[in-house]
Amino acid sequence: MTWLLGRVASAIITYLMATTLIFFLMRLTPGDPLSRLSEDRPMPAEARQHLLELYGTDLPLTVQYRRFLRAAFAGSLGGSIAQGGRPVTTLIAERIPATLLLGTTALALNFIFGIWLGVWQARRHGTPADQWASVLSLTAYATPAFWLGLALIWLFGVELRLLPTGFMHDPLLPMNAGPWERTGDLVRHLILPAATLSLATIGATARYQRAAMIDALELGCVRTARVKGLPEGAVLWRHAWRNALGPMLALFGLWLPLLVAGSVFVESIFSWPGLGTLAWEGIGTRDYPVIMGVALLVSAAVVGGSLMADLLHRWLDPRLRTA
């Protein structure tokens, strides 16, 4: 289909534009990686020269950009300046599984409970139950994620000592622990960070779903379905909800990048070894190779998420195909 080809082509162009923009913006921000390495002691000239040769941070921007592109196409993202040259690809590969795990869990919880709550509220639109649910979900949304996380850690980790206060695995787990024990351990460590991340955003999903569902329930075709005597479940999910999908798909496209970007605050208070903290440290130390590496990944997720949302929307709603 021509539409699909066009869409993919524009996605690729956007990706290139975004990454180039980040590349140049990054080098325009004040502060440079090498001065940080010599914060309180002056660096000997020879050492500085060596580092400049290695990372090329004093070359003109266009030259640096060409070098970066050439290396990227050859599969290398350079070495981290702050971490003594460790390959960026290794650094990212080390952390991606953790981020994906947490992101996927949180996103799944978010959409499952958010959609359910939104629909539930829309059905009881205007009743006290709906209003209280709004208050609760908005309070959760307006609470900063780190506050929520710390409160949960304090309650379950310090006071009640039911759950671990952080990390992905128990460091004291014996080497010969079986797969069941390992999975159980992982789940135990995943509960609080995933709960924090999803609680913070469920409010948003529910809000949009509720608004869209309220509108959808008023549609003519829904009333027709009811009049026809169809069971409530079918009316709700098969007829009304299909019309309330739009915002959910858009939200999905917007939040997909979180899967790879990770959340800095949540990752740091739970010591979750994800990409969020890597990116954060990279920005703080102006570690250009690391920033670009993560940026490439996140931009791909943003562009890809938008593409997927458009695709899904078109597939689910035939009316859009004529547009």
Added chain:
Amino acid sequence: MIPHRVLLAALLGLASGAPGSPLLAQEARDPATLAIAYPRNPGSAVPTLWGADIANREVSDLMFLRLADLGPELRTVGDKGFVPRLARKWERRDPLTLVFELDPRARWQDGTPVTAADVVFGFERARNPRYTPRVATVLTRVRSFAAEGDRRVVVKFAEKYSEQMYDATYHALPLPAHLLAAIPPESLSSSAFVSNPVGNGPYRWVRRVPDQLVELAADTGFFLGKPQVRRILFLNAAAAEARANLILSGTADASDNIYSFPNPARLEKLPAYQYYPVPTLELIYISFNFRDPADTSRPHPILTDQAVRHALVLATDRVTISRATYGPFVRSPGAPVSPILGRALDVPPTPPYDTLAAIRLLESRGWIDHDGDGVRDKDGKPLQLRINVPSQANSRVVMATRLQEAYRSLGIELQLDVIDGSVWTARRQAGQFDLDFAGGSQDPAPSGLTQSWSCAGIGGANMSHYCDPKVDTLIARAVRADNGAVVWRDALRQIADDYPAILMAALTNTYVVNRRFQNVTLRPGSPWANVWQWKVATP
């Protein structure tokens, strides 16, 4: 549709692990395991690959030994007071030569004995400025390391000076030549040796889970004594809150300075833990810029007046503010000297906190509130100063806010510029500040004072352009006199009288260790290096 209840039950069942096992593995923990709540992520424990990272050095100190360690006094001067490690004894052949005899029992963890060739190899690798610039600059006065047979190392120096022993033993560590000679220096960081280093110290490397932990296990055959602490876990938790929670939940047995956490009060008086104050080489101070930040070729319009600087120092309640932030063991010194350095030197007394004297000084120089707006002024210009604080240094931000309020009541307007760390460094190096809230780690040797507090240091670590030729002469004399304490006293007194900075705190860290560990000593600069000598009380 699976009922919600069933799903929840399944999840909980999975979360509690196999039936019968404790809820948390910690409960079944071996008391001889030490779990440390650690702020950094050690990447490589191999000497010459530490980079600027303290974490790498601290882990390395448990795996790789030096010829001799600094004694508990941390004296870097002379040949005495060092503790034998790889070297059993040493003697001086002439003023430019030291000879070390290696301990025949010393072994690499793969069984191979440690030989003189390893010591020479380690030195040669460390002195290469391309790969280890920091170490190379310090080793410029060491001419050579040579092996005489298997067990003897001869070190020759380029000139006579009092810190020869320190230079020979502290900076360059022996490396296993039989494993590394074939690997060129530039490939070392990506070699397999980094992920499985072989050392000669009390602990051997077990594993590293990136950004989660580093695990070490005791080397039962360690020639200086089998460690009682069988396992060490460095749990990497970069966020201060995460480390605090590790201690509060009992997951971690030890932690670094509790006063580096916000709200340290919740970590004081924990019954299961013991508290250990350890002096450090760190100094927190506010430097005065002697140059105009708008045009660094001109002198500063307000701060070049020594009376104003003196007044600002008098107006700052250094002791209260720094103790509220860093804990009760902190000192506010009279000269820029850290607690460790201060043990060897005669430090001038701390200037008092005297707001009345400060006001008198300011008024005597013409700083009076002529227009009644609450801020003193002179010749139409207000007494307005801006202080740069790095946003990541939370304790300094808190102190600066308190300082701002304290100065306000004295008619001094202090504006806070809390800025991102990289931007802070850039502005600092460019001299774009009135006051700069800095913190630094000093050398254990007093000669390090030249870097920040002498005219010679301008263009290097002396960012404030503080330059007093008298100080330079006195420092030069003290260095020539083999770092005699008496001669340093004059230099420090002169620096103190110049008031080049508000010396907020000379830090003493308070470490916390679970009570079941005894005979605990924490080495300043590398606190966990003595863990192999700790004892474990069996319940």
Added chain:
Amino acid sequence: MSAAPEGWRVVWDNPGGRAGIVILALLLAIAILAPPFLPNPRAMPDLGRTSLQSPGPGHWLGTDRDNRDVLSRVVGGARVSLAVAVGAVALSVSVGALVGMLAGYSGGWVDTVLMRLVDSALAVPRLFLLLIMVAIMERIPLPVLILVLGATGWFGTSRLVRAEVLRLRALDFVHAAEALGASRRHIAFRHLLPNVAGPLAAATTLAVGDVILLEAGLSFLGLGVQPPTPSWGGMILEAQPYLATAPWTSLAPGIAVVLTVLAVNLVGEAMHRAYTSERL
């Protein structure tokens, strides 16, 4: 379909909407009128000797870690937080709605170009933009901060509005209006806009909470307001380590934020209801 009714009347008639407006007005009034009656928010009496006092006479919401009165700081923080919330959100929601409508209704290459621009913008971290601004101006004054927060916050809203417009465009009433010869502008503002009231109301409510907390995160990096100016988000951040020992330091500003978000929500809800019932 009738035209949109006169705005605020509708909200006022709705009890929920009325409550929301009253709450917001009250917050504003307190922020402007209360400070002379409260202790100085900057003062740190007895520095070093006491701090974190629990709520009681003299300090009705207690004191924080520097022994500053929490109530006066919450009131003081209202200035910054409300200004940021109202200003930045108004900007971002309006721009987002306009762009979303334009993209959704026009379709074709306009849609493609706009949405791809939004994609690029979403990919760039806000942090870089702000760091560059710091390089250009030494400190970021409040109006500029509001402008930047608003200008970088509309991307998501545009996508959501566009999704809604795509759905509406296919409905009969739009076809009918087009057949009757109504101009595209008329259709967009008189017919489409009221019907995206649902997602717009939701977006506004959520954006308020977002922006207040974002400002706090920026202060943390030194890009927001500088000490001693209080802001609700900044107070919540500072109070983080005292969660268990002095909960009032984070609860007080936290409740202020939640109240604001709930009030805005009530107003948004009222508007949504008004336009939906009008549509029938």
